Amino acid sequence: MKFRNPEKGEIYDFEGRDCLTSGFCVGIRCEECPIRNHRSEVSCREYVLNSPNTAARLMGYEVIEGDDPAPECDSQGVAFNRVEAESVDPKKLSAEMISEIITGEELLRQTAEEAVELAQAALKVIRAAKGTTPLDGEDAVDMLVEEIADVQNCIAVLSERLPGLQDKANKISAEKMKRWKERLR
Numbered sequence: 195m196k197f198r199n200p201e202k203g204e205i206y207d208f209e210g211r212d213c214l215t216s217g218f219c220v221g222i223r224c225e226e227c228p229i230r231n232h233r234s235e236v237s238c239r240e241y242v243l244n245s246p247n248t249a250a251r252l253m254g255y256e257v258i259e260g261d262d263p264a265p266e267c268d269s270q271g272v273a274f275n276r277v278e279a280e281s282v283d284p285k286k287l288s289a290e291m292i293s294e295i296i297t298g299e300e301l302l303r304q305t306a307e308e309a310v311e312l313a314q315a316a317l318k319v320i321r322a323a324k325g326t327t328p329l330d331g332e333d334a335v336d337m338l339v340e341e342i343a344d345v346q347n348c349i350a351v352l353s354e355r356l357p358g359l360q361d362k363a364n365k366i367s368a369e370k371m372k373r374w375k376e377r378l379r
Contacts, residue, residue: 197249208243292351308345311341312341315337318338319335349363
């Protein structure tokens with residue numbers, strides 16, 4: 195995998211190397227490195243290899259070999275070049291790839307939207323059970339399941355952007371489930 199520093203015109207071959215030996219971060223103190231401050235528990239090398247587009251963006255570089263870089267984003271995380279994002283084969287998308295296409299405010303907005311649709315679907319199940327909607331109970335439950343899946347996908351992509359999110363959420367969830375059980379006694 196290669197990166198280009200457009201400011202200096204230098205090309206850094208990262209394959210089989212680390213940040214320092216590739217020249218990728220020469221002249222930057224580790225304490226000031228944007229990648230070090232962005233990654234979680236993985237090494238900088240691992241982070242660059244797993245998220246090359248994000249790493250390149252953080253450093254002000256371009257990916258010039260390997261996977262095509264994700265579209266550049268504005269300060270709100272909205273892609274400038276939607277054609278590139280939309281031309282990605284949906285069968286090959288992973289949470290990590292989506293995280294590099296849909297970032298920042300756009301991702302949070304979509305998560306909020308899906309969470310609201312989940313709430314509406316839960317209410318629709320109640321209305322279907324009471325007979326106050328033309329929708330039957332089975333269809334209402336199918337809608338609920340679909341909205342749960344949408345929220346789970348958003349959480350998976352958010353977890354790519356916020357390492358440790360899923361572990362923290364699972365821990366809090368377990369604590370809240372325990373309290374819930376205690377209150378029902």
